[in-house]
Amino acid sequence: MKLQKGEPIVPFRLVKFFSLTSLVVILVSTLILIVFISNRAKTELLRKSEQYARLVADNLNHQVFLQFVLPTLIQFEKIQLSNPVQFERMDKVIRNTIHGFKIDKVDVYDNKGIIAYSTDRSLVGLKGHAGRNFQLALQGKSSSALFSRGNFLGFELSGLAKQRTLKTYIPLRLEKPLSSEYGPILGVFEITQDISDDYEAITRLQYIIIGSSVGIMSLLFVILRLIVKRAERIIVRRTEERRRLEEQLHQAERMASLGEMVAAVSHEIRNPLGIIHSTSELLLQKMDDQDPKKRLGSIIMEETSRLATIVTDFLDFARPMKPNLSDCQVDEIIEKNLTFLEVEFSRRRIRVERQLATNGTVVQADADLLYRAFLNVFVNAMEAVPDGGLIRVVTHYGSSAENNLEVVISDNGPGIPEELQRKVFDPFFTTRVKGSGLGLSIVRNIVETHGGSVRLESPVQGNSEGNGPGGTAVIIALPLPTTKSR
DSSP states (O other), X not given: OOOOTTOOOOOOOHHHHHHHHHHHHHHHHHHHHHHHHHHHHHHHHHHHHHHHHHHHHHHHHHHHIIIIIHHHHHHHSSOOTXXXXXXXXXXXXXXXXXXXXXXXXXXXXXTTSBEEEESSGGGTTSBOOOTHHHHHHHTTOOEEEEEEESOBTTBOOTTXXXXXXXXXXXXXXXXXXXXXXXXXXXXXXXXXXXXHHHHHHHHHHHHHHHHHHHXXXXXXXXXXXXXXXXXXXXXHHHHHHHHHHHHHHHHHHHHHHHHHHHHHHHHHHHHHHHHHHHHHHHHHHHSOTTOTTHHHHHHHHHHHHHHHHHHHHHHHHHSXXXXXXXXXXXXXXXXXXXXXXXXXXXXXXXXXXXXXOOTTOEXXXXXXXXXXXXXXXXXXXXXXXXXXXXXXXXXXXXXXXXXXXXXXXXXXXXXOOGGGTTTTTSTTOOSSSSSOSOHHHXXXXXXXXXXXXXXXXXSOTTOOSSSSSOOEEEXXXXXXXXXXXX
């Protein structure tokens, strides 16, 4: 899509789009990462705790069979934990077995779900609440269940539950001597472990992951934002450059068409004007000085001369300029302009200030074309200032990166309104009653054929002369030879 002239650039806000989308992506990614890692850690904790409980249960099963079941059957011929002697023996075997293990409580269920033994004696004889886990153990399958105390509204939320216990249900089997096989299931072990500390460690790990992830993601976000912001500036700059090139192309196309028309019209007008001028001149020579008609002939000659000047401007604008490059000094050309206009400056009481800081600097240019360009600018400045005004001409070097010489011709006139500044270089645009409106267009053509540039500044910065903060400055930049040393 082509940009229209004067259409404001509305760039795609890449940084804003990236900031919103990347922030959402980073937050969601971090959340998913944290949930995944914490769930994996909790699953691994439960698996290790269950393995730990099974190891303890296997050891309990073996010790209970050797140190309780066999001696009790030999002595009493029947196991009855309601018997204080048998209960104490059972309690001693279990407590000695779990000593040194991180086990909080051990319950032994009979096949009817009654707690036949517990390290918490107040539970003996009560109906257990194992439910499905107890039934699985009776079928020979081990299982575990996690219980939380102090959770929020019954939901398991990280960091809110005050205590977490893991209960593992493992079948109590009768062992066969000298064999790795087990006999019938005598009951069910319920092994209770307090894993609150382990869960707190996982919670701390979650916080560490959150902090480190947020820190790393924030750093990455800042780096990417800086990169994308730079990319956005490049996009805006290229968009502006594209629009500028399109405007230049459109201007060149318009100038080409206009130049062809102006050249044809000017050529047709120039010859008749010459005939009119020469004829009026002959008639004036034949008239008596006292003849009142002689004044009419003078007016005809004056107007044909003015029209001839305008036609010459048209032709200068229309025909392509091919500068005859040679070594020349800009300061010398400017001095020639000022010498030529000195009489007119004096007549209008216009002061001229010079600040030529590039004296002796040689540039590759067409001295005649530059003379015409500077002359047009000086004439415009002279007509812009009131009688007794000021014109200042300054030459200086541009930046080392640009490697050019700048000529600044400024005046203390009323200045050019901002809405007209874009039009002053357009052909045939003028604010004066007389004039072709081609002066600055010809100046720009001449300067650009030399590889330079011309721009306008109004009001002039720092202007303290004349009628207040007005004035206009024309800045002409001419390239310097690459081998020039300042």
